[in-house]
Amino acid sequence: xxxxxxxxxxxxLSQWEKTILESRHSIYxxxxxxxxxxxxxxxxxxxxxxPERTKETVLKEAVKPAYFVPETVRTDILFRNMRITRKxxxxxxxxxxxxxxxxxxxxxxxxxxxxxxxEGKDDLPEIERIDTSTWKIRGSAPLxxxxxxxxxxxxxxxxxxxxxxxxxLLGNIPDDGSTPELEDYGLQIKxxxxxxxxxxxxxxxxxxxxPTQNNSLR
Numbered sequence: 591x592x593x594x595x596x597x598x599x600x601x602x603l604s605q606w607e608k609t610i611l612e613s614r615h616s617i618y619x620x621x622x623x624x625x626x627x628x629x630x631x632x633x634x635x636x637x638x639x640x641p642e643r644t645k646e647t648v649l650k651e652a653v654k655p656a657y658f659v660p661e662t663v664r665t666d667i668l669f670r671n672m673r674i675t676r677k678x679x680x681x682x683x684x685x686x687x688x689x690x691x692x693x694x695x696x697x698x699x700x701x702x703x704x705x706x707x708x709e710g711k712d713d714l715p716e717i718e719r720i721d722t723s724t725w726k727i728r729g730s731a732p733l734x735x736x737x738x739x740x741x742x743x744x745x746x747x748x749x750x751x752x753x754x755x756x757x758x759l760l761g762n763i764p765d766d767g768s769t770p771e772l773e774d775y776g777l778q779i780k781x782x783x784x785x786x787x788x789x790x791x792x793x794x795x796x797x798x799x800x801p802t803q804n805n806s807l808r
Contacts, residue, residue: 594692596621597632603645610634617679619692620653626688628656628681656681661690666763666787669698673761700754723796726782729753729789740794742776753789756781763787773797 595613597606597620610618620629636652637643657677659668661684672680672695684690716731717739727736731752737744749755756772756779757763764770764784771780776797783790 594619594625594689596625599623599629603643603648606632606637606648610637617692617694619656619681619689620649621689628658628689630654631656631679631681633679658683659693661685665698665701668693669695669763672698696748696754696758699757700750720793725794726791727752727794728791729756740777740796742796744775752792756789756792 595609595615595618597609597618599620599622601609616634618632618634620632621627622629630653632648632653636654637648640647640652657672657675657680659671659680659682661682668680672678678695680693681689682691682693716728717736718726719739720726725740729752733744733749733752733755734746736752736755737746744755749758759772759774759779760770764781766784766786768784769781771778773779778795778797780793781789782792
């Protein structure tokens with residue numbers, strides 16, 4: 591059974607706040623007497639948006655029904671189902687109906703994208719600068735390194751790799767051979783190659799800054 595950070599029903603609200611602030615996750619399962627007694631899930635966005643928080647109001651207005659999935663479900667099927675139902679957090683159940691873990695949409699994206707591996711590719715740079723405002727970036731490139739090298743703020747707390755970031759923006763896993771384009775975070779991104787549901791590489795260009803745009807790192 592995986593280690594899961596849980597909010598317990600018999601705890602006071604002050605303990606919930608302490609757990610949330612110390613563990614810094616985005617969503618938590620709320621459990622009754624045991625870990626297998628899942629009452630629902632709590633998003634910290636919903637929690638902190640409440641102007642006046644009491645245990646009763648949090649349970650009534652912020653704790654949502656849990657989305658349960660079997661641990662045998664295929665990753666691609668779970669990703670598709672969660673995207674269709676707009677669920678961002680699932681409670682994974684074992685064959686006996688007990689909670690074996692939790693998974694988020696971002697976990698799934700990173701799992702599907704995966705590491706491209708380094709076999710036969712050690713000589714290929716993960717980030718290759720083409721000119722002053724253009725780069726060729728591999729899907730396996732760590733997003734925090736990409737953010738630093740191109741000088742643009744990117745959501746490094748949400749995604750580990752550049753490939754996960756791109757697929758997250760697209761909202762789907764492109765078919766092999768497709769070359770979608772998108773524009774966000776002050777960047778124009780043209781996917782060069784998708785293979786085995788993984789982003790091989792993309793060309794990234796800085797957009798022309800607008801008067802209201804301020805995404806650069808300082």
